[in-house]
Amino acid sequence: MLMAFFITFSSCEESLDIDVRDSFASDLVLSTPEQVELLLLTTYNSTESFGAGSQFWARYMNVEIASLEARMNFNAATQAQDRFNVINGWTSSNVGQLGQKWQDLWTYVRQANVFLDLVEGSEAQINNPDEIEALKAEMRFLRANQYSKLLKFYGGVPLLTTAATLDDDFNIPRSSYQEVVDFIVSEIDNIAPLLPLTRESGEFGRATRLAALALKSRTLLYAASDLHDPSMAPQTSNLELYTYDKANKWQDAADAAKAVIDLVGDRDLISTPNAKAYQELFLSANEDILFARPFGGTIFGFGTDVTTQPDNAQSPRGFDGWSLSTPLHNYTMIYNMEDGNTTDSPSFDAANPYENREMRFYANINYQGATFRGRPIDYSISVDNTIVPDGLDSFSQDQQTLGNFRHGSTTGYAIRKFQNEALGTDVKQASPGRPYIIYRLAEIYLNYAEASFRAGDEETARKYVSRVSERALQPAITASGPELLEAIKRERRVELAFEGHNFFDERRWLNENNLGFDVKGLRWTKDLDENVSFEEFTIETRPFDKKQYYLPIPQSEINRTEALIQNDGY
Numbered sequence: 001m002l003m004a005f006f007i008t009f010s011s012c013e014e015s016l017d018i019d020v021r022d023s024f025a026s027d028l029v030l031s032t033p034e035q036v037e038l039l040l041l042t043t044y045n046s047t048e049s050f051g052a053g054s055q056f057w058a059r060y061m062n063v064e065i066a067s068l069e070a071r072m073n074f075n076a077a078t079q080a081q082d083r084f085n086v087i088n089g090w091t092s093s094n095v096g097q098l099g100q101k102w103q104d105l106w107t108y109v110r111q112a113n114v115f116l117d118l119v120e121g122s123e124a125q126i127n128n129p130d131e132i133e134a135l136k137a138e139m140r141f142l143r144a145n146q147y148s149k150l151l152k153f154y155g156g157v158p159l160l161t162t163a164a165t166l167d168d169d170f171n172i173p174r175s176s177y178q179e180v181v182d183f184i185v186s187e188i189d190n191i192a193p194l195l196p197l198t199r200e201s202g203e204f205g206r207a208t209r210l211a212a213l214a215l216k217s218r219t220l221l222y223a224a225s226d227l228h229d230p231s232m233a234p235q236t237s238n239l240e241l242y243t244y245d246k247a248n249k250w251q252d253a254a255d256a257a258k259a260v261i262d263l264v265g266d267r268d269l270i271s272t273p274n275a276k277a278y279q280e281l282f283l284s285a286n287e288d289i290l291f292a293r294p295f296g297g298t299i300f301g302f303g304t305d306v307t308t309q310p311d312n313a314q315s316p317r318g319f320d321g322w323s324l325s326t327p328l329h330n331y332t333m334i335y336n337m338e339d340g341n342t343t344d345s346p347s348f349d350a351a352n353p354y355e356n357r358e359m360r361f362y363a364n365i366n367y368q369g370a371t372f373r374g375r376p377i378d379y380s381i382s383v384d385n386t387i388v389p390d391g392l393d394s395f396s397q398d399q400q401t402l403g404n405f406r407h408g409s410t411t412g413y414a415i416r417k418f419q420n421e422a423l424g425t426d427v428k429q430a431s432p433g434r435p436y437i438i439y440r441l442a443e444i445y446l447n448y449a450e451a452s453f454r455a456g457d458e459e460t461a462r463k464y465v466s467r468v469s470e471r472a473l474q475p476a477i478t479a480s481g482p483e484l485l486e487a488i489k490r491e492r493r494v495e496l497a498f499e500g501h502n503f504f505d506e507r508r509w510l511n512e513n514n515l516g517f518d519v520k521g522l523r524w525t526k527d528l529d530e531n532v533s534f535e536e537f538t539i540e541t542r543p544f545d546k547k548q549y550y551l552p553i554p555q556s557e558i559n560r561t562e563a564l565i566q567n568d569g570y
Contacts, residue, residue, distance in 0.1 A: 031123040033131040039115055040135050043142050044205065046108035047293040048500065049300075049436050050418070051308055053104060057083040058097040059305065060313040061324045063503035066098075068493070068514045070415070071539070073326040075406040089543055092552040092570040102554050105150050112143035114163040137194035141207040141215070144187045148219050151180050152504050153551045155567060156241040159183055173563040176240040181223045188216040197263065204285045204294050205435070210263060211291035214439035217256040221447045224249040224454065225508035227549060232510065234546045235568040242550075242568075250455040257448035260290070260441075269442055269471045275362040278472065282418050284433045288442065292435035300430075309434070310418040311427040316366060316377055317403035318392030321427050325498070327365055327413040329520040329536060334493050335361040340475040353522075359473045364497045366414035368524050368532065373425050379412050380524035380532045388528055410539055411521035417498050442468050442495055450488050458484060468495050507549050516544025545569065 030036050051059040057072075065072040066086045074081040082088055085096035116139060119125055125132040150157045156177040164170065175183075195209045223244040226232045230243040246252065270288050272278040281288065300308050307313060307322075315321025333343045336358040341347040349355055354367050362370070370377050378391030390396035395408025420431040445464040453461035458480055465488045466476040472495070477487045492505055506514040518541050522534045547569025558566050 028118055029123070030118055030125075031127075033124055033128045033135065036119055036122075036124050036132060036135050039118075040139055043108055043111050043115065043139060044293075046105075046111075046142055046146055047205075047291075047436075048438055049293055049308075050310055050313065052084075053097055053100045055097045055100060057081070057324075058100065059308045060322065062498075063098075063500055064325050064415075064498045067503040068328065068506055068517075069331050069498055069502050070325040070327050071411065071519055073323050073407070073410050086542060087540055089545065090548055090552065090570075092555045092558070092566060095551055098551055099554060101149075101153055101551060102557065105146050105153075109143055109146050109150075109160060110163065112139050112146070113160060115139050117163045134194050137191035138207040140187050140191045141195065141212050144184045144191075144212075145215055147180055147184055148215060151177065151184075151219075152222065154553060155550050156180055158564075171561055171563045174241055174565055177223070177228060177242050178240070178244050178246075181219060181244060184219050185216055188212045192216075201285065205292060208291070210260060211439055213256065213260045213263070214290045214444060217253070217260055217444055217447050218439070220249070220253040220256045221451055222504065222508055224253045224451065226510045227508040234510070234549055237568055238565055241565065250451050253451035254448060254455050254457070254460075257444050257451060260444045261448060264441060269445070269467060272359070272471060272473075275359045278359060278363040279417070279419075279421075282434070282437065283420055283431070285435060288440050289435065289437055290439040290441060290444070292437045292439075294435050295432070297430045297432035306428055306430050309431060310415065311420055311423055311429070311431060314415040315419065315427045316372070316379075316393035316409060316414045317395070317405070317407040318378070318401045319373055319425060319427055320402035321414070322403070322407045323393075323409050323414045324407075325415055326409045326411040326521075327415060328411055329413070329522050330517065331493075332361070332365055332367070332413060334490060335365075336474060336490075336494075338473075358494075360494050360497070362416075364415070364417040364494075366416045368412055368522070368534070370416070372416065372419075373421055373427075377414075378524075378526075378532075379409050380526040382526045384528060388526055388530055391524070391526065394524075411519075412524055412534070413521075415498055437499060442471075443501075446488065446492050446495065450485075450492075453485055453488060461488065465491050512544055515548070516542055518542075 030039070050062060052062045053059070061072065064070045066084045072081055072083055083096050084098050085094055116136060119132060119136060156174045157180060158172040159175040159180060160172070192209045192212045195207055195212055197209045199206055199208055228242060228244040230239060230245050233239055233243050235242050270281060270286060272281065298304055300306060313322050313324050316323055336342055337345065337347040338356045338358055339347055347356065354369065366372055366377055368377060368379050377393050379393050380391040381394050381396055382388045382390045385396065385398050390399040392399060392401045393408060395405050395410065397405045399405070418434070420434060423429045423431060445467050449461045449465035452464070461484060462477050468491050469475065469477055477484065479487050489509065493502060519539045520536055521539050523537050524532055524534050526532050547567065550567045552567050552570040553564060558564055
C-alpha cells in the first residue's frame with residue numbers, strides 16, 4: 001500500500017504544480033478533495049518503521065537495542081558500535097542516533113499544521129466540507145500521534161497547532177505533560193466520530209476510529225503510570241513537565257481501552273495453534289491490527305533500500321543477514337515453559353534451555369539449533385576449526401559464509417519475529433504486504449488489564465490478560481495482588497516483543513533493574529565430535545542514570561530558544 005502512496009506522490013507535481021519534496025508550500029491553492037488527499041498522504045511517512053530514523057545505522061534497528069530486549073550487534077570481537085550511546089551514557093549533546101528524533105518528530109508536526117492552515121477556507125473545503133473534514137481528521141490523528149511520541153521521549157513539549165510565520169514568536173515554552181496529554185485526548189475525542197470505523201483492504205494503513213481510540217488508550221495508560229505520578233516522579237525540578245495528576249486516571253485509562261474493545265465486539269484474538277501461525281500474524285494485514293505502516297514491493301522505511309527490512313537486518317550472519325538487534329539472554333529467560341511455569345521452576349532444564357518453552361519463544365527468537373530458512377542455526381566456535389569448522393552464524397573470521405563475520409551474534413540469539421521465511425535463503429528480497437504494526441488488539445487487552453488492576457478491578461484484569469496468554473497456548477492467569485500485576489507486565493514483555501514497547505514500559509514502571517544491568521549472552525563451543533556446549537557470560541554492564549528516563553532536548557535547540565527548558569539532569 002505504501003508503494004501506491006509513493007506512486008501517487010510521484011504524480012503529485014503534475015496534479016498540484018509543486019515538487020513533492022516541497023509539497024507544503026505556503027502559497028499552495030487547494031481546489032479539490034483529491035489535491036487535499038494527495039497532500040495528506042505524504043504525512044503518513046510520519047508513522048513508525050522497523051528503523052528508528054534516517055541515519056545509516058538507525059535505518060535498520062529501533063529502540064529494542066536500548067531496552068531489556070536486545071543490544072546493538074556489530075563487530076563482536078571488539079564491540080565497537082554503540083550507535084544509541086547505551087553504554088557510553090547520554091549527554092545533552094550526544095544520545096547517538098536517537099538525537100535525530102527531535103527534528104524528525106517536529107518536522108511532521110509542522111507539516112500537519114501547514115496542511116490544516118492551507119485547507120481551512122480553501123476552495124476544496126467550501127465546495128466539499130464533509131470530505132475535507134474527514135481528511136482533516138486524518139491529519140489531526142497523525143499530529144496527535146506525533147505528540148504522543150514527543151511526550152514519551154521528552155515529557156512536556158511546546159504545543160504548536162498552527163503553522164509559524166515570520167511574524168510569530170519562536171521563543172515558545174514547553175507545555176506541561178498534563179497539558180499535552182489533555183490536547184491529545186481532546187483531539188481524539190473530536191476527530192474519532194469523523195473517521196471510519198475500519199477501512200477496506202485497499203486503504204490499509206490509513207487512520208480509522210479504532211486507530212484513534214487506540215492512541216488515546218496508550219496515551220492515558222502511560223500518563224497514569226508511576227513515572228508520571230507526582231509522588232513518584234524521579235525528577236527533582238520542573239515536575240510539571242513530567243507529571244499527570246488526575247484522581248481517576250486509572251479508570252480513565254481503563255475506559256479508553258474498553259471503548260476500543262466494545263467497538264470490536266469484545267472478541268477473542270486471532271487463534272494461533274502453533275508458533276508458525278503466531279509468526280504469520282506479523283507478515284500481513286489482519287483484523288487484529290488496528291493501525292500499521294504498510295509496505296509494498298519496492299518502497300520501504302528508507303526509500304527503496306530493501307535491506308532496512310527485517311529479513312536482511314535481523315537474519316543471522318550465515319544467511320547473509322546482519323543480526324543488528326540481538327536479543328539478550330536476560331530477556332529470553334522471561335519466556336515461560338510450555339506448561340506455564342517460569343524458568344525458575346523445576347520445569348526448566350538448565351542444561352537444555354530451549355526445550356519445552358512457550359510458543360512465543362520459538363516464534364520470536366532465533367536460538368542455537370533452531371531450524372530457520374531450511375537449516376539449523378549455529379553460533380558455535382570450534383575448539384579447532386582446522387578440523388571442525390566454526391558455525392555458519394558465528395563471528396568467526398575463518399568461517400567463509402555468506403555474511404560478514406562482524407554480524408555474528410554476540411549474545412547467541414537473533415530476532416525471528418517479523419521474518420518472512422517464505423522468501424527462502426535470499427534475505428535481500430522484498431516481502432510485499434508485511435506491515436510495521438503500531439497499534440493492535442492484543443496491546444489494548446493488555447492496556448485494559450493493567451489499567452483495570454490499578455483501578456481495583458482484578459477480575460477484569462485477569463480476564464483480559466488471560467485472553468492474550470491463552471491465545472499463546474499458555475494457561476489462564478489466576479494470580480492476584482502484586483503477582484497479577486507482574487503477570488501483566490510479563491505478558492507485555494513477551495507478547496509485544498520488539499515492537500517498541502519495552503523501552504517505554506520499563507521506564508513508566510520505574511523498573512530500574514531492567515534499565516541498568518549486566519547484559520548476558522550464551523557463548524557456544526563445538527568440540528571435535530561436533531557436540532556443542534554453552535556458558536553464560538556478561539557482555540557488558542549497561543549503566544542507567546535517572547536523567548535517562550527521557551532524552552535530552554538537543555542542546556542546539558536549548559541554546560537558541562531562551563524559553564525552552566532542558567530535561568532534568570542534562
